[in-house]
Structures are given as structure tokens and as C-alpha cells.
Amino acid sequence: MNLKFYNKSITGILTVLPAKEIKFEDEMENYNFSAAKSLKLKMAMGYNKHRIVEDGVTISDLCIHGLNHLFEKGFLKKEEIDALILVTQSPEYFMPPTSNVIQGKLGLKQDIICMDINQGCAGFEIGLFQAFMLLEQDEINKVVLLNADLLSQKVSKRDRNSNPLIGDAASVTIVKKSEKPNTIFANIKMDGTAFDALIIPAGGFKTPSSSKTAEMVEDAAGNFRSLDNLVMKGDDVFNFVQREVPPMIEQLLEKAKQTKEDVDYYMFHQPNKFMLNKLADKLEIPREKMPSNIVENFGNASGVSIPTAITFNLGEQLTKESSLICLAGFGVGLTWASILMRLEHLSFNEIINY
């Protein structure tokens, strides 16, 4: 589905990373593979170190830390926030929404819409779509988009497929009505028939967690995980991304009447280096235009991976310059979405630790 939005802009992006860093080598002994095989995997996938929260830290801790930083620096005022969108798959409760909890803890005004959205790898795009739609309202002038996930807590430490790549993080993105006219092109598709390609099977209302769902079981490849853990069909996800993402980007650019060369940066979801490099090659985009360095430095924090890629790779640059950026998220759902928009003269674009 093709989408268009008018006269909207992002004015700042902040990424909040847990300070605790774990190296790939320190977890290798948990895996049922030889050191040589694990090190080869590290090279191919670009694994190195990842950021993980300390026990007991929740998404509201990271989000509130980030928002308070913006209040203190004068980048954002509490009374300006007309909507608070939180995209997460690590909510604090089934009820109420965690965005309401954050509103209460920060003492934000009652004239506000708080909304949790359950989305993962395409969570930045979905959150932006929602922000753009809310900004159509006369009384909504500024939307705060929060992306936050702590999926390290749901990944088995003995799962070499998922544990080395996962990271925890949150991001705060300010979305406003734009002062000068613009058109933002986007598209999105979904395929719920493959809902189990990336899934945490137990813990919801369908299969509540129990001692049975906590039992660790070895899979055919030698990984141990329980039904309470995140599980990913790596081959299916790889094939899905290589099949669906290139035509999605071609279609986006065609609708926007832009060429691949017109785009300054391709800021894509960061599953691993292997998949991103294959994607860049297939799209015939120079690899330096599509950074793939988030997994090796911080881990993949689902919907936070794109804001992390933007703040890490283009931090100060985007506060001074203007760049045409193509965003693309793909994964859980299955959901895949892309956006072509200009990011320019951001008031802030940085990373802080929690």
C-alpha cells in the first residue's frame, strides 16, 4: 500500500542505550558450538558487543531518562507534548498501556493522546505513520514517538541464532507540523500468514507462561530455548527480506520520482551485517550509503535500530545539513515498510547512556 503525508517533519532524535555492554566472546561458552564456528559466525554477521539492561530496568526507565534529558537541555517542553506514541513489544503490563504510565510518571498534561503500538522491526515506520496522522488534527502540533524494546530478557542465552544480535534500547523522536511544505512518500505491506517467523510463543493469553513453557529444549541446529523465549526462523526471514525489500524500495522511489542516487542514505533496520550487505548489493546501492554497524556496536533493538543507526552514523551532521533519507523496516508480523523523507537541521541527534 502506497502512502503520502504532507507537511510533517522530524525535529530531533535521541537514542538511549543501557550502559552495560557484553562482548560476543564472553557469551560463546553458552553456545553448543566450537569456538572456531562461533568466531566464524561473529565475522560473517558482524557480531561484536551488545547493550543489555541491568535486571529490573524497564522500558519506561529508558524512555523517562531520555525525555528528562530533553527537558533539561531545553529541547522539549512538557506542555508541548500533544501525543505520546510508544511502539514496543516489551510493555510493562498487558494493561494499562505503558505510554499512560510514562505520562503519569512525568506529570504530562491531560490534554494528550497516549497510545501503545505492538510492532517490532518496522516499529519506527509504523510509529511515524501514526504521528503523521495525528498531526492532521488542529490541536495536535507536536508528537513524541517513543520506540523501546528490551528483548534481551526474552532471548535464551543458549540460542546462538538470536542472543548475539539482540540489544536493548529506547529512542525519542520529535515529530511536528512542518513550517515549509513537503511531501513524504511511504509504503507498507503485511503478511500475517507468516506470523510465527519471529515469535515469543508463550506468555500471552493464548499460551500463558508455566513451568512447562519454561522447559529448555534443543532444536535441530543445537540451540536451547523454551516457549517463553523469542524464536526466529532465520532462513525464512532472510528469504523474506531478500524477496520483498528490494521491490518495496524500487516502488517507493518510483512513486516519489527519485533515483537511487538521489538518496543520500539508506537507514534500514539492522538485523545483522550479512543481511544488510546482501540487501545493498541486490539493490545496487553502495554499502557506505547503507550503514550496517549497529549490531556490532550495540545489538539489534527491534524498532529502535533505525533511530540508533541515524544518531550513531549521522549524529552531528544532520543538525547542520540536509539529507534525503530512505528508511526501511522489515520483520515481525511479517511487516515491511519504507519512508522517503528529508532530515535537516535537527535540533538534536545524539546518543546517551542509561
Add this chain to the structure above:
Amino acid sequence: MEKFNANIAEILEVDKVEMDDELSSFECWDSLTILSIIALSGENYNVTLSAAEVNNAKTVGGLKELIKSKMK
């Protein structure tokens, strides 16, 4: 498919392969090897393979036949 043997040998980290070599007998055989084969098949032959299909192919020759059978 003239480069198939050389490409597969490179993925399997050996100098050369025989058609009846069993895939799982190679020292380096693991999920990364399977993913590399899936990527090779997609890039060079435009054929999509699943991990299960690669495993079921059993031998180097079986894998070659599988890819051939799925080429249009």
C-alpha cells in the same frame, strides 16, 4: 552451473568437492553454512531455498540437483 562446485567448496571450506560428499560430514557444517548456501542460490541462480530443503538434499550432488530443479 559451471562455478557451482568451486563456490560450494569455498562455502564448505575445502579445496574441492565430490558429488557424493555428504553435506553434514563437513567440519564447518552449521546454520551459517546453510545460510551461505541459501544466499548463494538466491544470488547466482535466483532460486529460493529453505534450510530444510538444504538439509534434505543430503549430498553436494543432491544440492546441485535441487537448485537445477528449481531454476526456471
